[in-house]
Amino acid sequence: MIERADQLxxxxxxxxxxxxxxxxxxxxxxxxxRRLRARIEVERGGSQNARQVAKVLARFGDPAALVEREARRLAEAGVATARDPAGVGAGAVARPVSGPASGPAGGPSGGGATRPLPAVTDEEAPPGVRAYRRIAQDNLGRRQGMGLPFAGLRRAAMSSANPMATGGRDARTIVKEHPRDTAALAILVVAALLVPFDLPAVAIFQVPLVVWAVGAAMVLFSDAWSVRDRFVGAGAPLLGYAVGGVLIGGLRVGIEAGMAAFVTQFFDVSGTMFMIGTGAGVLWLAYRLLDVS
Known part of the structure; x- marks a missing residue:
């Protein structure tokens, strides 16, 4: 994760x-x-989250537009550039630009040094930069009131997409960054898929329950989710099995059918409710793993 943020x-x-x-x-x-990198690090604030770093870079806009702005600044100051080796204006005095850009506190380090790269804001940025920012923010799905619901899941499925357009997140990256967490989700899915099969019990425990316990343990000991998310995702199958079985079974037999009929209906529907609960828990954990809320 850290390497990917730095690579961006x-x-x-x-x-x-x-x-x-x-x-x-x-x-x-x-x-x-050098000044651009320093300015990015300031705006980045030490974040190692690839999505946050990509958002910061989107605010800076098109790199070519930043270069043009720097060239205009040097031209206005009468400094010769590669585009205009003679400098701008007759008798213009070129100021040195190869010295340090800033001191430790971020201010000018001495006479003749170029000033630090200014913070990029919508008010000061050229129109082209502002337009590029709007496009980048649209692609990131971060503009208020815009974008489809769960647009982050759609972006994450674009495994070959540009990380700048997907907020630094895609399906392939998620698997590489969280192999054990995605394996835990896969195990939970396997537990649900085993429910329809009449497999022999392991000791006194049904096979789907054993497989679910393995996946639930991996989820509970993971640090990729918050404590609440871990309990919600791992407990959803049991919640569906118990509460769903009781509610659906009770509705199917009615109040006066008797305990024997209720137990029969409970076991008839509880397996299906376990699968539904597992699906809901896995979807929630996957959504939270993508961190697109």
């Missing part, structure tokens, strides 16, 4: 550096990339 930042800075070829001089490109 490196890819973004590399795109900006590539876009700066032919626009900024070599020393200016290095200075710009």
């Amino acid at each position: 930042v490196l890819n973004y800075v590399s795109q900006a550096a590539d876009a700066a070829h032919g626009v900024l001089r070599a020393d200016q490109r290095l200075d710009f990339a």
Whole structure:
């Protein structure tokens, strides 16, 4: 997870550096990339969550637009660039740009050094950057009042999608990052699928119950979900078995049918309710694992 978040930042800075070829001089490109990386780290706030990092990068917008803004800033200051080696304006005095961009506190480190890359806000960004941000935010499904319900699940299914468009999350990434957690969900699904088969009991326990216990233990000892989510996901099959069996069985036999008829109906429907509860629990855990709420 940490490696993927850092890779998103490196890819973004590399795109900006590539876009700066032919626009900024070599020393200016290095200075710009260094300040851009520092600004991203400030906005990132130490987060190692790939989705949050992708959201931060989306706010910065198109790397090429940032390069153009830097070139305009240097041109307005009369600094020669690769695009305009002679500088802008007659008698313009070029200021050095290869020095450190900022001191430890983020302010200018000394005379002649370029100022730190400013924070990117919607008010100050060029129109092209603002448009790119809106597109990126739409793709991330983060705009208020927009996007389909559970759009994150749809994005996660795009296993070959660009992580910048999927918030750094996709189905393949989830499996790689949480192999034991996805294995636990698979075991719970297997437990539900074994219910219709009349398998011999293990000691006094039915096979689906044994398989469910293994999957439930893996879920309860996982740190990928909150405590509440773990108990909800692991307990949903038992809740469906017990409560669902009692309710549906009672409705099918009525009040005056007798205990024997009720027990018969309970065991007739409890297996189906166990499968339904398992499906609901697995879907909830998968949704929470994707962290798209």
